[in-house]
Amino acid sequence: MQQSELDFINNLRQSSPYIAAHRGKTLVIYLPGEMLQHPGTLLQFAKDIVLLNNLGIKVVLTLGASVQINDALIEQKFSWETSQHCRITLPEHIVTIQKTIGWVRSQLEAAFSQACAEQHSPLSLVSGNWVIAKPKGVINGVDFQHTGSLRKINSEAIHASLQSNQVCLLTPLAYSLTGEVFNLNTLDQAFAVSQAIHADKLIIYSDIDSFKALPKAMSLLDAQHHLDLIQKDDNQQELHTLLKLSLDAASSVKRIHIISQQEPSAMLFELFSRDGMGTLIYADRYHQLRPATVDDVAGILKLIEPMEEEGILVKRSREVLELEIDNFIIAEVDQQIIGCAALYPMENHQGELACLAVDPSYQGDDLGQEILNHIEVMAKQQTIQQLFLLTTHTDHWFQEQGFERSSLEILPEKRQSLYNFQRQSKVLIKTL
Ligand SMILES: CC(C)(COP(=O)(O)OP(=O)(O)OC[C@H]1O[C@@H](n2cnc3c(N)ncnc32)[C@H](O)[C@@H]1OP(=O)(O)O)[C@@H](O)C(=O)NCCC(=O)NCCS
Incomplete structure (x- = not known):
């Protein structure tokens, strides 16, 4: 077999846990208008949506x-003004906007039809009057x-369409x-739609x-911290809005992925690889x-063998x-092991910590510390008062975690007899 064939098989194998994890899940995708400007990109995107559907993922496109x-x-x-980074839509704009959105939508539908035909998949792209709008109103005298904002969403109707194996499409028009x-x-x-339908994921191009x-990954605390950092930076206004919206939605939508619209295929990589391509x-x-x-x-074994x-x-x-x-x-x-450790209780309220390991791509984010803390809690529950370990390379790290250098004699006799003098491991101990 050639290398490219082996790579293909390996990649397929590696994506298997993600395929299983995403099956039956609901995904909302924000698709900016720019991505429809290049026919090749649009067709590829449509094919990827068909692929997601074939893998049992329910998709809502905004x-x-x-x-x-x-x-x-x-x-x-026509000319127009903006306020708070938002266009003010005049009554005379509406017909042009309706025509334009109709045209954009028809381009998307055409690409979908082609993608479905090429992939032998009879998938329907449907839309409806699911969103009830209200005027954005008069804000600060403007x-x-x-220009409207969302008043209500008929999430039952959206779920019913998803249940019938259709892809739902929402446009920027509502009534x-x-x-x-x-x-x-x-x-x-x-x-708003992601929150209303309790989507499992929201993907933002x-x-x-x-x-x-x-x-690559941010907890809500990290996102809030970053938001605070850029609070007063006018050049970061768009990122600020995005992070703010993400934090507000977090109680309903557990995972929000931001990916580059210059890389439309990044969506598949984001969904089916361990670390993805976006944030x-x-x-x-x-x-x-x-x-x-x-x-x-x-x-x-895969983690510790190297x-x-x-x-x-x-x-x-x-x-x-x-x-x-x-x-x-x-x-x-996502069902991949990225860290491990073992605790061996011994006599005299002593215990050995062993085999603490963190996958190199996750090192430096306090995971090692978190695993160690967990082991210490377990040790205390098992009435262990002294935790010791043997290490050749990592004594400084353990000393930073409160361990102290010690000698072989402090170990239980049985453990002393198993000491490998060739390895010359250092003995460290911590009183819990
Ligand atoms: C030791 C280990 C578990 C730490 O995991 P981690 O998730 O990176 O730990 P933390 O994020 O809590 O700590 C990272 C810090 O430890 C430092 N560090 C990592 N390995 C170190 C070592 N061998 N000696 C001293 N410091 C070390 C990192 O440089 C980093 O320092 P910084 O915060 O100043 O940048 C991880 O590096 C690992 O798996 N190492 C290989 C296996 C190993 O040595 N296990 C112990 C066997 S007994």
């Missing part, structure tokens, strides 16, 4: 059309006229109960350059710590791991 609306208004020689037409901000709408400097803002615990089971043996080869950890065979698995805890992300 379509933006700001660039197209701006162009159409200019062509009609009347936004036909009031009195039948007036309003132009809505699609980004706001994407967040963005052209904000500064988001690329954000970490994830998570409201649930991104990783969890739990006791290991025999099913985790393969994942633990460290064993470097001589950092003592070699453990699969059989030993299986026998001692009850002593282990693991940290996992």
